[in-house]
Amino acid sequence: MTQPSPPVEGSRVGIGRASRWWLPAAVAVVGFCWFGALSIGRWNDGHVANYDLGIFAQGAQSWAHGHLPVSHIRGMRLLGDHFSPILVIWGGLWWLWPDPRVLLLTQTVLLAATLTLIVAVAQRRIGTRAAVAIAVIGLLSRGVLTADLYDVHEVAFAAPAVAILCVALLRRDFRWCVMASVALVLTKEDLGLTVLAAGGCWWLLNRRDGWRKPFILLLIGVLGLLTAMVVIAHFSGGGQSGYLGYFGSGGPRGMTTPADHSITPLRLLPVALFLATTMIVGCRSVLALLAVPTLLWRAVSSNEHYWSLDFHYDLVLWPIALLAFVDAVQRHGLPRARSVLGVLAGVGVVTNVALGVWEVRLKAATPAQTLATAPVVRAIQRLAAEHVPAGARIGTQNDVGAYLVARYDVYSLHPGPSPTVGYAMFTSEDTWAFPLPVCARDALTAKGRSTPGWQVWQDGTVTLVKFASVQVAPVTCR
Structure with missing residues (x-):
């Protein structure tokens, strides 16, 4: 009752x-x-x-x-x-x-x-x-x-x-x-x-x-x-x-x-x-x-x-x-x-x-993490500010792009159709959705170091690759 x-x-x-x-x-x-x-x-x-x-x-x-x-x-x-x-x-x-x-x-x-x-x-x-x-x-x-x-x-x-x-x-x-x-x-x-x-x-x-x-x-x-x-x-x-x-x-x-x-x-x-x-x-x-x-x-x-x-x-x-x-x-x-x-x-x-x-x-982040910017975020923003001109087309892994959309033309890097961009940025962090396979990240880094006109910068867990020109990002394991 x-x-x-x-x-x-x-x-x-x-x-x-x-x-x-x-x-x-x-x-x-x-x-x-x-x-x-x-x-x-x-x-x-x-x-x-x-x-x-x-x-x-x-x-x-x-x-x-x-x-x-x-x-x-x-x-x-x-x-x-x-x-x-x-x-x-x-x-x-x-x-x-x-x-x-x-x-x-x-x-x-x-x-x-x-x-x-x-x-x-x-x-x-x-x-x-x-x-x-x-x-x-x-x-x-x-x-x-x-x-x-x-x-x-x-x-x-x-x-x-x-x-x-x-x-x-x-x-x-x-x-x-x-x-x-x-x-x-x-x-x-x-x-x-x-x-x-x-x-x-x-x-x-x-x-x-x-x-x-x-x-x-x-x-x-x-x-x-x-x-x-x-x-x-x-x-x-x-x-x-x-x-x-x-x-x-x-x-x-x-x-x-x-x-x-x-x-x-x-x-x-x-x-x-x-x-x-x-x-x-x-x-x-x-x-x-x-x-x-x-x-x-x-x-x-x-x-x-x-x-x-x-x-x-x-x-x-x-x-x-x-x-x-x-x-x-x-x-x-x-x-x-x-x-x-x-x-x-x-x-x-x-x-x-x-x-x-x-x-x-x-x-959730811990209280200490909530009040301090993580090294990976600082690295993403620092690499972009130092090497990528404002407005450039950049392909990013799922855990990167949100930090760059205010200054750059951001596309998504993931297995499947690849965007046409001048730069690619990714981390070695695990992402819950649309991660780049480790072999694809390694292939991009290796090609960036061996291909004339390409450049590679790394800051902690973050890697930035500059292509010789705006092109389809080669997101493959070959």
């Missing part, structure tokens, strides 16, 4: 208007410092990458110069990859500070703002103590930490928009529902499906009001999806998104992840993490329906990265889960600790936080 909890107003528990803001203010500061330390720490420690920070930095650079976004690292016009016109905001910020760290800090602000909103709503609806607990759980949730530790992504803009959408649905504020929905369809093509679900949620919460308002939300979702597909098809050069290949529409053309059509329990990992983040209790809220489209398309896809918990795909589900918990507790009360639901809730909290802490342990 549970006891319903009425909305908690500050004045009803002896808290004045000013003191009601101490918790959201503290969460904003702590969240910014925490998320910022994790992302900037990885930058300082040499663990950011071409994919995705370098790609989005080049896109921001294009926007800042008044052009539609292009990435030479990705090898395409970015509106042919994902429909994310909201990233023009990054272009404006790049114009103010042309450095990839402006993207990292923007993401930090967006994540901290999202959690601040969640905690403020929780404090008002279910009380300060519960809001403090949600703040701690939110800071340590696997879904947000994985995204924060994986460079940047456009779904950082979706996090606050989804949180606003959830709050607007609970408050029956249709104007804010519309604004949040528009922001979502401008963030990424699949989020039109979330807006469709929002139309269904509005109808369930306001059945007596008729179909006009839910129909408007459905219309925004459909128009967003159709617009995204048309724009992507136009800019991709292939007539459709290559990602549709993971859903049975042809093959995953030009994609980096092979299609896997096996039936495996791994497809349900995102569902399990979402349930854990809702602390099970949140499944009793209608807001949980907002997560269904994202969980469904990830489960049916043949892209194994979509099933994984190691990327940014859970970030959009994170605010839904926490606010669904708040709504369910307000409506039905907290379950008794010894009840089945109470035990499941406890298991959900422990699982979610344990996975988040483990992710930090695996990927």
Whole structure:
């Protein structure tokens, strides 16, 4: 049995208007410092990458110069990859500070703002103590930490928009529902499906009001999806998104992840993490329906990265889960600790936080590394500054390019089609994606030392090769 909890107003528990803001203010500061330390720490420690920070930095650079976004690292016009016109905001910020760290800090602000909103709503609806607990759980949730530790992504803009959408649905504020929905369809093509679900949620919460308002939300979702597909098809050069290949529409053309059509329990990992983040209790809220489209398309896809918990795909589900918990507790009360639901809730909290802490342990820089620039980063920047003229075309290994995009025309070096460049830079460090085989790095270094007109410089673990002229980079083991 549970006891319903009425909305908690500050004045009803002896808290004045000013003191009601101490918790959201503290969460904003702590969240910014925490998320910022994790992302900037990885930058300082040499663990950011071409994919995705370098790609989005080049896109921001294009926007800042008044052009539609292009990435030479990705090898395409970015509106042919994902429909994310909201990233023009990054272009404006790049114009103010042309450095990839402006993207990292923007993401930090967006994540901290999202959690601040969640905690403020929780404090008002279910009380300060519960809001403090949600703040701690939110800071340590696997879904947000994985995204924060994986460079940047456009779904950082979706996090606050989804949180606003959830709050607007609970408050029956249709104007804010519309604004949040528009922001979502401008963030990424699949989020039109979330807006469709929002139309269904509005109808369930306001059945007596008729179909006009839910129909408007459905219309925004459909128009967003159709617009995204048309724009992507136009800019991709292939007539459709290559990602549709993971859903049975042809093959995953030009994609980096092979299609896997096996039936495996791994497809349900995102569902399990979402349930854990809702602390099970949140499944009793209608807001949980907002997560269904994202969980469904990830489960049916043949892209194994979509099933994984190691990327940014859970970030959009994170605010839904926490606010669904708040709504369910307000409506039905907290379950008794010894009840089945109470035990499941406890298991959900422990699982979610344990996975988040483990992710930090695996990927985060230590406090000392966070505050100091790693030798490999200094070597990358020093070699480039001393030997590569500004604006030159340079091919880089995945762990190098993000540090150079502000001054150079950066391309990606990896096995497969090679870019036409005048320089190549790589490290002997292990990279988790798109590494150059050791034999290819050795071959480039040896050829650079034996070929007339070529030059080789080394600084610690970093190697820079200058070709005699701009040419296709010979990334082979021969």
